[in-house]
Amino acid sequence: MVCHEIRQIYKKLYKEFGPQDWWPVIGNKTNSKFEIMIGTILTQNTSWKNVEKAIINLSKEKLISPIKIISSKKIKKCIHPAGYYNQKYNYLIELSRWYLKNKDKINQMKTKELKEELLSIKGVGPETADSIILYAFNRPVFVVDAYTKRFLERHKLIQRSEMSDYYAVQNIFHRCYSKLSQDEKVRIYKEYHALIVELGKRYCRKKPNCDNCPIKYM
């Protein structure tokens, strides 16, 4: 019952908003994987507009590489617009060190192993890890964020008590698309998460704006 609704909502949002084409890559496409990884840290509790400014600064200075992140003195200044720049600077260093050490092994890692590796990095929690796994490494995991929990709760698709359990929320989506191929899962998970973010920005805000919401009656 829940799955039927989850799949219908996806179709409705896609029809309404169109393809979101995530993750947005701003700088040189040859560094896109690492740029996505940086972006997942920078966007923690931060609007994407501010993250864009930071990534443009880094890109102009040609600093979107793990070695440059670790060695350049300009990083903090570049990421300043994204906020929390002291914390995020340290997180980016940790992430870069991990990437330099592991980048040749990642393709051989199973998804579960990759997840555990990412979670061992200071500054990488469940959402950030899953964003990296899905958008940088194209593995099928659903990314759960505050918008996801909010719209599920408002549509009574989860109990309030489940909201604090990241993996309970994630499993709802994994269950509903379990029969798809790996590639199809990756495609749907990427698109669905992006569509939920768009829904959250336009309609399912903290202060709800339900009047013209495309899934008002779903």
Next chain:
DNA sequence: TCCCAGGGGCCGA
């Protein structure tokens, strides 16, 4: 002036 944004670490109960 206040609220909020594509979280996560840390600490005390």
Next chain:
DNA sequence: TCGGCCCATGGG
């Protein structure tokens, strides 16, 4: 384990 606090800029 879990709630509360801290981190910070920029737009509405």
